[in-house]
Amino acid sequence: MSCSVIRNQLPLLLYGDLLPEEKPIVEKHLAACISCQREFEALRSVQQKLGLLAAPDVQIDLPRFYRRAAERQERGRRRWRRLALATASAAAILVGCTLTLRLEAHVEGHQFILRWGGPPEVRNDAVATGQHAQPEMDRTAEKLPVAAATEDQIRLLSELIHALADSVQSVERREQQDTAQLQARLLELQQQNAQRWSALERTVDSLYQSVQKGE
Amino acid sequence: MSSRDAELIQRWQRGDAAAFEDLVRRWQQPIARFLYRLVDRADVTRDLCQEVFLRVYHAGPRYRENGAFAGWLYQIALNVARDAGRRRRHEPVRLTSQEVPDRGAASEAIVQQEETARLVAQAIAELSEDLRLVLVLRHYENLSFEEIARVTRTPASTLKSRFAAALNRLRVRLKELGLGPEETEE
Numbered sequence: 001m002s003c004s005v006i007r008n009q010l011p012l013l014l015y016g017d018l019l020p021e022e023k024p025i026v027e028k029h030l031a032a033c034i035s036c037q038r039e040f041e042a043l044r045s046v047q048q049k050l051g052l053l054a055a056p057d058v059q060i061d062l063p064r065f066y067r068r069a070a071e072r073q074e075r076g077r078r079r080w081r082r083l084a085l086a087t088a089s090a091a092a093i094l095v096g097c098t099l100t101l102r103l104e105a106h107v108e109g110h111q112f113i114l115r116w117g118g119p120p121e122v123r124n125d126a127v128a129t130g131q132h133a134q135p136e137m138d139r140t141a142e143k144l145p146v147a148a149a150t151e152d153q154i155r156l157l158s159e160l161i162h163a164l165a166d167s168v169q170s171v172e173r174r175e176q177q178d179t180a181q182l183q184a185r186l187l188e189l190q191q192q193n194a195q196r197w198s199a200l201e202r203t204v205d206s207l208y209q210s211v212q213k214g215e
Numbered sequence: 216m217s218s219r220d221a222e223l224i225q226r227w228q229r230g231d232a233a234a235f236e237d238l239v240r241r242w243q244q245p246i247a248r249f250l251y252r253l254v255d256r257a258d259v260t261r262d263l264c265q266e267v268f269l270r271v272y273h274a275g276p277r278y279r280e281n282g283a284f285a286g287w288l289y290q291i292a293l294n295v296a297r298d299a300g301r302r303r304r305h306e307p308v309r310l311t312s313q314e315v316p317d318r319g320a321a322s323e324a325i326v327q328q329e330e331t332a333r334l335v336a337q338a339i340a341e342l343s344e345d346l347r348l349v350l351v352l353r354h355y356e357n358l359s360f361e362e363i364a365r366v367t368r369t370p371a372s373t374l375k376s377r378f379a380a381a382l383n384r385l386r387v388r389l390k391e392l393g394l395g396p397e398e399t400e401e
């Protein structure tokens with residue numbers, strides 16, 4: 001293997017990441033090649049220098065953490081409420097349009113048909129071709145399935161709105177429970193801190209008194 | 216993932232808040248170190264670290280234990296660091312990567328070591344994000360390439376090449392900065 005190939009493997013050898021079948025090949029080359037040995041030593045020196053960097057000591061302030069978690073949960077709940085309200089409003093508008101315009105939408109023969117108002121009038125040319133206009137009672141009977149379909153759609157929309165409202169309520173209940181848990185934990189931590197603080201004060205007092213007695 | 220982590224996660228998911236706090240205590244320092252190496256700013260590391268654990272806290276109930284908690288945690292930390300990086304683009308660029316230390320009472324050896332550390336930090340900060348990320352996770356966090364592959368969603372073979380490239384670039388850059396092996400082997 002050439003030096004250029006081996007040199008790409010040297011960082012992996014340094015960190016023990018070579019595959020078992022690769023390691024003896026690289027080591028054999030390294031034992032015989034002065035230039036690669038220098039390269040390896042330079043990499044080892046880099047590795048040592050990387051160890052000089054210190055990182056800041058971080059302790060998470062748990063009471064502050066729980067306060068922020070509760071705030072974030074509250075924000076999420078408000079966002080969810082707004083979304084639910086917008087969806088419910090859109091559904092209500094849709095129901096209103098369906099009721100007032102007798103809106104009808106369906107797919108028929110590769111066409112999307114959006115129709116409002118009553119069913120289309122029977123055209124006069126049908127009479128001209130020799131077909132007889134249907135009697136008034138038959139036309140009323142035809143309208144009945146359309147009205148039933150509209151009622152179905154309204155019922156479906158109403159069920160959807162109720163389901164959405166239930167979902168909002170259950171999410172809110174869950175979020176409220178989570179927030180209550182967070183607040184309880186926060187209170188518990190504050191009480192623990194207060195107890196620790198008073199214990200510390202007592203210890204300091206007793207130490208002070210013993211020092212005074214010693215004097 | 217250690218069995219201790221697995222046990223703590225299970226307890227936390229059952230509603231034990233103290234288990235979550237133990238997880239925070241176990242991981243806050245490694246995550247802070249990781250974030251600091253990526254963003255190179257001590258002043259924001261604490262807030263970013265808190266943000267990581269806030270995301271963990273809210274995503275916790277959805278976490279499914281598969282022995283990759285550390286990878287999952289580092290992935291969240293990486294996202295937080297990237298979000299911070301995007302926000303920082305609008306801030307003025309600092310000239311040095313670390314604060315200049317107060318050298319009043321320090322001995323010459325300490326001053327020399329601090330200067331070396333500052334130059335090393337500068338050389339790391341100059342690496343591209345891809346190279347810096349794999350260097351930090353492998354060298355400082357001691358993750359295997361398979362674990363890093365899960366965090367970064369990058370093949371392990373690519374990561375190995377990046378790691379070799381990162382170390383070689385550091386070697387060249389440190390030599391340019393007067394920190395080659397011959398300069399320090401006196």
